[in-house]
Amino acid sequence: MTIAAFDTAKRPKRDYSLVGESTRWAVETGLASAEWYHTEVPRKTMKELMKRTDGPAIRDTVLWIALILGSAAGAIYFWGTWWCVPFFFVYGVLYGSSSDSRWHECGHGTAFRTDWMNNVVYQIASFMLMRNPVAWRWSHARHHTDTIIVGRDAEIAVMRPPDLLRTGFAFVGIMDFRYALPGLFRQAFGKLSDDEKSYIPESEQPKAVAAARWHVAMYIATVVVALYTWSFLPLMLIGTPRLYGMWHMVLTGLLQHIGLADNVTDHRLNTRTVYMNPISRWIYWNMNYHVEHHMFPMVPYHALPKLHELIKHDLPEANPSMWHAYKEVWPVVKRQLKYEDHYLKRELPPTARPYREEFHNFVLPTAAE
Amino acid sequence: MAEWIEACAADDIDEEDVIRFDHAGRTFAIYRSPDDEYFATDGLCTHEKVHLADGLVMDDVIECPKHNGRFNYKTGQALRAPVCVNLKTYPVKVEAGKVLIQLD
Numbered sequence: 525m526t527i528a529a530f531d532t533a534k535r536p537k538r539d540y541s542l543v544g545e546s547t548r549w550a551v552e553t554g555l556a557s558a559e560w561y562h563t564e565v566p567r568k569t570m571k572e573l574m575k576r577t578d579g580p581a582i583r584d585t586v587l588w589i590a591l592i593l594g595s596a597a598g599a600i601y602f603w604g605t606w607w608c609v610p611f612f613f614v615y616g617v618l619y620g621s622s623s624d625s626r627w628h629e630c631g632h633g634t635a636f637r638t639d640w641m642n643n644v645v646y647q648i649a650s651f652m653l654m655r656n657p658v659a660w661r662w663s664h665a666r667h668h669t670d671t672i673i674v675g676r677d678a679e680i681a682v683m684r685p686p687d688l689l690r691t692g693f694a695f696v697g698i699m700d701f702r703y704a705l706p707g708l709f710r711q712a713f714g715k716l717s718d719d720e721k722s723y724i725p726e727s728e729q730p731k732a733v734a735a736a737r738w739h740v741a742m743y744i745a746t747v748v749v750a751l752y753t754w755s756f757l758p759l760m761l762i763g764t765p766r767l768y769g770m771w772h773m774v775l776t777g778l779l780q781h782i783g784l785a786d787n788v789t790d791h792r793l794n795t796r797t798v799y800m801n802p803i804s805r806w807i808y809w810n811m812n813y814h815v816e817h818h819m820f821p822m823v824p825y826h827a828l829p830k831l832h833e834l835i836k837h838d839l840p841e842a843n844p845s846m847w848h849a850y851k852e853v854w855p856v857v858k859r860q861l862k863y864e865d866h867y868l869k870r871e872l873p874p875t876a877r878p879y880r881e882e883f884h885n886f887v888l889p890t891a892a893e
Numbered sequence: 894m895a896e897w898i899e900a901c902a903a904d905d906i907d908e909e910d911v912i913r914f915d916h917a918g919r920t921f922a923i924y925r926s927p928d929d930e931y932f933a934t935d936g937l938c939t940h941e942k943v944h945l946a947d948g949l950v951m952d953d954v955i956e957c958p959k960h961n962g963r964f965n966y967k968t969g970q971a972l973r974a975p976v977c978v979n980l981k982t983y984p985v986k987v988e989a990g991k992v993l994i995q996l997d
C-alpha cells in the first residue's frame with residue numbers, strides 16, 4: 525500500500541484504542557498494513573537462515589522443563605524455610621519471563637520444525653503468561669503488520685506520554701496481572717472488547733472464548749487446591765509467578781521499542797537490538813536481536829545472531845548492553861512526559877541505506893540523536 | 894476461457910522453493926516440490942497480501958514471510974493462523990523445460 529503524504533497538523537492526538545481517531549488516521553494515510561523497509565539479503569542466504577530444525581528448540585525445551593521442575597521441586601521441599609527463596613527466584617523467572625519468549629517463538633512457528641511441538645509449547649506458555657492463546661496470536665500478528673503504529677498495534681508497551689508508575693509496576697507484574705486475569709474472566713464470559721474484535725476475525729472469536737474458559741477453569745482449580753490444603757504453595761507455583769517472576773521479561777522486553785519512533789515504516793527507527801549476556805539471551809531466546817526479528821520474522825531464534833552479523837551494516841549500531849540502552853533512553857522517556865512527539869532517532873552507519881525521510885519527516889523536528 | 898501461460902523455465906526454481914510470476918496485472922507463486930513436481934497458487938497471502946514468493950517452502954507447505962501463516966501449496970488449504978482463507982491454486986504442466994500455468 526502506498527503511504528500518503530502526511531499532514532502533521534491533521535494528525536490526531538495519540539489514541540491507543542484500536543477503533544479510535546488514530547486508527548482512522550493510520551488507515552487513511554496508508555500507515556496501516558504498509559510496506560516496510562527491508563535490508564537486502566540474497567534469497568539463497570535467507571533460505572539458509574529461515575531453515576527449520578527441531579534440534580535447538582528440543583534441547584532448550586528439555587532444559588527449560590528440567591529447570592522448571594527442578595526449581596519447583598526445590599521450592600516445595602524447602603517450603604516454609606528461607607531456603608525456598610532461591611528456588612522460587614529461579615522458578616519465577618522461568619515461569620514468568622522465559623515463558624514469554626517460548627510463547628513468542630512458538631507462536632511464530634519458528635522454534636520447531638515440527639509444528640505440533642510449536643503448538644504444545646505455545647499453549648503451555650500462554651497459560652503461564654495468563655494470555656489467551658487465540659487472542660494473543662492475532663494481536664501479535666497485528667503487532668508485526670503495524671509495529672508501533674498508534675491506533676493499530678495492540679502491543680505497545682510504553683505509550684506516549686509515558687506512564688512511569690505503570691511501567692515501574694510492570695517489573696513486579698502488578699499492572700499486567702491486574703489486566704490479564706480480569707481480561708481472561710471477561711473473555712470466559714463471552715465478552716470480547718472492541719479492540720479485541722478489531723484484530724480477531726469473527727470465525728476465531730468463539731475459540732478465544734473457549735481458550736479463556738480453559739484457563740479460568742485451571743486457575744479456579746488451583747485456588748480450590750490451595751483452599752483444600754490450606755496452603756499458599758499451589759498459588760506460588762501457578763499464577764503468582766506471573767507477579768514475582770516477570771521482571772526479566774520486562775527488563776529485556778521494554779527495550780524492544782521504548783523511546784523510539786512511532787508511526788514509521790522502518791524497523792530501524794522503531795525497534796532496538798541490544799547485546800545481552802548469555803543467560804538473558806537464553807531466557808529471552810535471542811529476541812534481543814529485535815530489529816532483525818521484525819524485519820525477518822521467519823528466521824528462527826537460533827539463527828538471529830547470524831542474521832545480525834549479515835545485516836548489521838544496514839542497522840543502527842546495537843546497544844552494547846541493557847545498561848547502555850536504558851541509560852540512552854531514560855532522558856528521552858523523561859522528555860516525552862512533556863513533549864510526547866520527542867523520540868530517539870538512532871544514527872545509521874555510513875554503510876547503511878538512509879531512512880526514508882519522506883515517510884517519516886512528520887516527527888523528525890523533535891528527534892534526539 | 895482458460896489458457897496456458899508460460900511462467901518460467903523449469904530450472905528457474907530450486908527444489909523445495911518458490912518464485913514469483915506476474916502476469917496481466919496479477920501475481921502468482923510457482924513452486925517446485927522436493928519431489929520435483931510443480932505447482933502454482935495466487936501470489937499473495939490471503940491474510941495480509943504479502944508475496945508468498947519471499948516465504949519458506951517446507952515439504953508441501955509454504956509459510957508466509959510476514960506472519961508465518963501456512964498453506965498447503967498443492968491444495969491451497971490454509972493450515973496455520975493467522976491465515977484462515979484458502980489459497981487459490983492453478984493447474985500446472987511442464988513442457989519442453991517450461992512451466993506453464995492454466996489461468997481462468
